[in-house]
Amino acid sequence: PLVLVVNGPNLNLLGTREPATYGSETLADVEQRITAACGRLGLRAEFVQSNHEGVLIDAIHAARGRATGLIINAGAYTHTSVALRDAILAVELPMVEVHLTNVHAREPFRHHSYLSDIAQAVIVGAGPLGYVFALELLARRRAAPGS
Numbered sequence: 080p081l082v083l084v085v086n087g088p089n090l091n092l093l094g095t096r097e098p099a100t101y102g103s104e105t106l107a108d109v110e111q112r113i114t115a116a117c118g119r120l121g122l123r124a125e126f127v128q129s130n131h132e133g134v135l136i137d138a139i140h141a142a143r144g145r146a147t148g149l150i151i152n153a154g155a156y157t158h159t160s161v162a163l164r165d166a167i168l169a170v171e172l173p174m175v176e177v178h179l180t181n182v183h184a185r186e187p188f189r190h191h192s193y194l195s196d197i198a199q200a201v202i203v204g205a206g207p208l209g210y211v212f213a214l215e216l217l218a219r220r221r222a223a224p225g226s
């Protein structure tokens with residue numbers, strides 16, 4: 080079973096981008112953690128990162144019928160993108176929303192997400208571990224729907 084892990088704008092700069100806020104792990108480090116957890120959970124992960132909204136939308140469309148779930152950190156598009164929301168709804172895949180930081184403890188414009196009410200779960204403020212928690216949840220719900 081395949082999980083698509085989608086990272087949005089500026090997340091390619093993880094590790095060097097505002098390290099006091101986002102930590103020192105790079106996106107490659109984070110993806111490695113996810114891959115390691117996949118082995119343990121019997122899942123496979125594919126990764127996409129883009130700074131372009133349409134590329135993210137195309138990747139989500141391409142996951143339809145191929146992936147069993149989505150993990151999405153849409154970066155700032157979280158707070159702006161109806162199009163990304165519609166793409167997720169269109170493919171009818173369970174989605175877990177992840178943010179490295181606790182967006183609710185930050186600027187008010189980060190408190191609203193276009194994705195949260197269509198997510199199975201929302202994990203904020205757990206840093207890179209948030210992606211691993213999201214993967215665990217998708218794995219468990221696959222094994223035992225409703226858990």
Ligand code: DQA
Pocket residue numbers: 088089090152153154155156157177178179180181182189
């Ligand atoms: C973020 C939070 C967003 O508000 C911000 O625009 C990001 C990263 C996070 O992971 O904490 O780019 O999604």
